Amino acid sequence: MKLTFSIQGGDFTHAGHPSSEVKKVLKQLDIDGKTIKNIVIALYEAEVNVVAHAWMGTVSVDIEENKITIWVTDEGPGIADIELAMQAGFSTASKEVREMGFGAGMGLPNMKKNTDELQIESEVGIGTKVKMVNYFS
Amino acid sequence: MKVSEIVEKLDLKVYSGKKGLDREISGGYVSDLLSDVMGNAREGEVWITLQVHHNVMAIASLKDLAAVILVNDLEPQENTVRHSDDENIPVLGTNLSTFEIAGKLYQLFNQ
Numbered sequence: 001m002k003l004t005f006s007i008q009g010g011d012f013t014h015a016g017h018p019s020s021e022v023k024k025v026l027k028q029l030d031i032d033g034k035t036i037k038n039i040v041i042a043l044y045e046a047e048v049n050v051v052a053h054a055w056m057g058t059v060s061v062d063i064e065e066n067k068i069t070i071w072v073t074d075e076g077p078g079i080a081d082i083e084l085a086m087q088a089g090f091s092t093a094s095k096e097v098r099e100m101g102f103g104a105g106m107g108l109p110n111m112k113k114n115t116d117e118l119q120i121e122s123e124v125g126i127g128t129k130v131k132m133v134n135y136f137s
Numbered sequence: 138m139k140v141s142e143i144v145e146k147l148d149l150k151v152y153s154g155k156k157g158l159d160r161e162i163s164g165g166y167v168s169d170l171l172s173d174v175m176g177n178a179r180e181g182e183v184w185i186t187l188q189v190h191h192n193v194m195a196i197a198s199l200k201d202l203a204a205v206i207l208v209n210d211l212e213p214q215e216n217t218v219r220h221s222d223d224e225n226i227p228v229l230g231t232n233l234s235t236f237e238i239a240g241k242l243y244q245l246f247n248q
Contacts (some may be wrong), residue, residue, distance in 0.1 A: 012190070012191070012192055013191060013216065015192060015195060016192065016195030016196070016198075016199060019195075019199055020199060021196070021199065023199065037180075038176060040199050040200075041175050041199075043194075044195075045175065048171075048172075048187065063188075065165055066186065090224075093200060100171070100188065100190060101169050101171040101188045101192075102169050102171055102172065102174050102192075104170040104171075106170065106172035106173060106176060108174050110172055110175060110176045113176070114176075122144055
């Protein structure tokens with residue numbers, strides 16, 4: 001099963017919509033609760049990253065019998081140093097975004113912690129492509 | 138313990154999500170950092186925070202939280218109220234500080 005969603009940079013009102021839809025579908029498919037929780041956390045964080053940093057993005061979801069693969073691709077500023085960005089507490093979020101309670105430097109670590117596979121490719125000034133895989137138990 | 142019981146015993150305001158007042162509470166979580174709640178709060182917990190915007194409800198819903206308590210007399214934004222009613226997850230309020238309400242909830246919960 002394939003699902004696609006678009007995300008608009010700066011649009012915090014709709015942040016969480018793809019995660020919410022994916023959660024509903026996985027529940028219908030009777031995937032176990034813990035796995036759904038992990039996927040929802042990782043996808044929500046990826047969505048918020050696009051909203052907080054990029055101009056626009058797309059979420060593509062592919063649900064197969066034994067796993068779910070999610071690609072979150074954006075057109076945005078990119079990540080100059082991915083290793084640094086992966087460190088807990090490191091953030092480049094704006095003051096406004098931080099005041100909302102985002103931008104604590106926990107997003108990428110949360111994504112790492114809650115996925116079985118996480119790949120990030122990024123080009124400064126062009127955008128970022130995140131691939132996340134979770135296997136169903 | 139149900140959400141309605143803490144509303145009564147801790148004298149909380151109910152801003153929205155009234156249909157969720159019979160939700161069962163599994164514990165509490167205190168944080169104003171959304172990724173912290175996203176990563177660490179557990180299903181059925183009551184979330185105490187000073188954040189009043191709509192993303193609070195997105196997280197409460199994704200994490201299946203029982204209710205949200207806003208501290209220091211803070212009021213939820215309009216779209217927060219709407220989302221809370223849609224999801225039947227109550228947004229509650231208190232004039233107490235985070236420290237005080239968390240202490241009272243903890244005590245009540247561990248009686």
